Amino acid sequence: MADKGKKKAPSMRLDKFLAEMGRGTRAQVKDMVRKGRIQINGQVVKTPEVKVNPEEDRVSLDGGIVEYARMEYYMLNKPQGVVSATEDGRHTTVTELIDTALRRDLFPVGRLDIDTEGLLLITNDGELAHSLLSPRNHVDKVYRVRFQGRMPSDGEQRFKEGIVLDDGTKTLPARLKALGGSEAEVTVQEGKFHQVKRMFQALGCQVVYLKRLSVGPLELDENLETGQYRPLSEAEIAALKNCKSASIENEGIG
Ligand code: URA
Numbered sequence: 001m002a003d004k005g006k007k008k009a010p011s012m013r014l015d016k017f018l019a020e021m022g023r024g025t026r027a028q029v030k031d032m033v034r035k036g037r038i039q040i041n042g043q044v045v046k047t048p049e050v051k052v053n054p055e056e057d058r059v060s061l062d063g064g065i066v067e068y069a070r071m072e073y074y075m076l077n078k079p080q081g082v083v084s085a086t087e088d089g090r091h092t093t094v095t096e097l098i099d100t101a102l103r104r105d106l107f108p109v110g111r112l113d114i115d116t117e118g119l120l121l122i123t124n125d126g127e128l129a130h131s132l133l134s135p136r137n138h139v140d141k142v143y144r145v146r147f148q149g150r151m152p153s154d155g156e157q158r159f160k161e162g163i164v165l166d167d168g169t170k171t172l173p174a175r176l177k178a179l180g181g182s183e184a185e186v187t188v189q190e191g192k193f194h195q196v197k198r199m200f201q202a203l204g205c206q207v208v209y210l211k212r213l214s215v216g217p218l219e220l221d222e223n224l225e226t227g228q229y230r231p232l233s234e235a236e237i238a239a240l241k242n243c244k245s246a247s248i249e250n251e252g253i254g
Contacts, residue, residue, distance in 0.1 A: 011051040014038070017059060021066055022104030037062050069102040073237050074122040075218065076108075079226035084111040084120065098122055098229055109133065109215075110141075110191050118143075118212035119220040121240075122229070128241060132215060135172060135190035139216040139243060143196050145184045149205035158203065159186070165198045174199065185213075216243040 015029040024032065030048045032038050038045045039060045040052055052059055054068035076094055078084070083091045086107050094108045095101075101122075109121040109129040123129065132139050152158070159176035175187040186196055197207045213220050217239040224230060232240075 011053045015048040073232040076229040077224040078120045116210045138189045142214045144211045146209035147205045
């Protein structure tokens, strides 16, 4: 059992530890303690106020070890038909697909439409999520697009200038790379509602397939089938945290 004040590593209350790992509310943990269901380093816990060091102490509930993770980061290849939310009455949610997660407070970083596929970061790191999503940080989000309709000849130029959407708002400068036929790669630095679809609509085209390929330095792992996920590597997490704003304008294409 962690002795108060003796250990250098940060410690936390047992009930917070278990609540964060989705094992119950503080009130429920109190009840578990009363029933002798919780042990720390093999000793039955007597009070929920006891402190544990998540890195050193072994916490078990009903004989099973409870692992602790302060932060979790997953890359999901989102399939169509799944919603970018944590709860939904009708559809499966992206966080439900992360079925080996330790924490119960994971959320998707931004939203992909229900019919959009591809890279979605799932984490509980609110600070990182905020920095990746803020339009002020100009983090590139790259999409593969299949569309119907005739792309106007000045389509790339209009993307560079920013496009006025149906509600009168103008997007930040973006990049359109024609891939031939009815395919294109699009880079945007913000996440307005249905942004890519509405940008194409403004040019008289209709998006029929959309897949996100990357967010800043993080690229979708080609080995992930739709619906599959994996934890990010330490290097990927570090790259996302250090990711400097890109500027479409300053690259000489805006
Ligand atoms: N733009 C869209 O229109 N939909 C998405 O899911 C993502 C970007």
